[in-house]
Amino acid sequence: GENVEQHPSTLSVQEGDSAVIKCTYSDSASNYFPWYKQELGKGPQLIIDIRSNVGEKKDQRIAVTLNKTAKHFSLHITETQPEDSAVYFCAASISGYSTLTFGKGTMLLVSP
Amino acid sequence: KAGVTQTPRYLIKTRGQQVTLSCSPISGHRSVSWYQQTPGQGLQFLFEYFSETQRNKGNFPGRFSGRQFSNSRSEMNVSTLELGDSALYLCASSLNRAGGNTEAFFGQGTRLTVV
Numbered sequence: 001g002e003n004v005e006q007h008p009s010t011l012s013v014q015e016g017d018s019a020v021i022k023c024t025y026s027d028s029a030s031n032y033f034p035w036y037k038q039e040l041g042k043g044p045q046l047i048i049d050i051r052s053n054v055g056e057k058k059d060q061r062i063a064v065t066l067n068k069t070a071k072h073f074s075l076h077i078t079e080t081q082p083e084d085s086a087v088y089f090c091a092a093s094i095s096g097y098s099t100l101t102f103g104k105g106t107m108l109l110v111s112p
Numbered sequence: 113k114a115g116v117t118q119t120p121r122y123l124i125k126t127r128g129q130q131v132t133l134s135c136s137p138i139s140g141h142r143s144v145s146w147y148q149q150t151p152g153q154g155l156q157f158l159f160e161y162f163s164e165t166q167r168n169k170g171n172f173p174g175r176f177s178g179r180q181f182s183n184s185r186s187e188m189n190v191s192t193l194e195l196g197d198s199a200l201y202l203c204a205s206s207l208n209r210a211g212g213n214t215e216a217f218f219g220q221g222t223r224l225t226v227v
Contacts, residue, residue, distance in 0.1 A: 034215070034216070042220055049215065098160050098206045099145065102155040105154060
């Protein structure tokens with residue numbers, strides 16, 4: 001089955017810096033890669049996703065890149081703000097199926 | 113549009129008991145998936161239901177079961193509870209049209225504590 005590795009497990013940055021979280025996956029059939037943000041006491045919130053026919057996608061301060069050959073994808077957050085502090089999860093799945101395989105998560109702490 | 117609703121939010125049960133958790137998906141979504149979240153194992157897939165049929169199942173013992181009703185609402189049941197079943201149980205709702213569109217939206221979860 002699919003295996004998703006996520007690094008780093010914790011990431012501390014200063015407000016205004018950029019943050020990068022990286023994930024690798026094992027199943028070459030995976031073609032849908034969402035990212036979720038989970039705040040304390042809440043369920044995961046979908047923040048951005050990318051499909052295998054796209055190399056990069058941006059949404060304001062957030063961007064995701066995908067390298068299908070190397071089987072890795074990354075989340076980039078620019079101009080970080082304290083409210084970006086949360087746990088971020090990457091996931092992989094095969095389009096048409098709802099099963100998501102998640103990475104272990106990255107705790108992002110943005111200090112003012 | 114209302115989001116995914118899970119009830120109850122918190123539960124405390126004793127070892128050996130059984131528990132039923134409920135999930136109401138986003139209106140129009142026909143796929144409901146359940147995940148278990150623990151500090152040690154992270155988010156793990158339990159099962160998925162689509163149009164009242166279990167379409168996929170994760171690697172969990174038979175004590176974990178679920179069902180989906182004709183209105184797409186879903187329930188999951190855990191029998192003979194063990195201490196290790198203490199976790200946040202999350203439900204995800206997806207439109208899941210043919211050809212893709214697997215954006216999954218999660219509820220707030222049910223925090224189950226087994227004592």
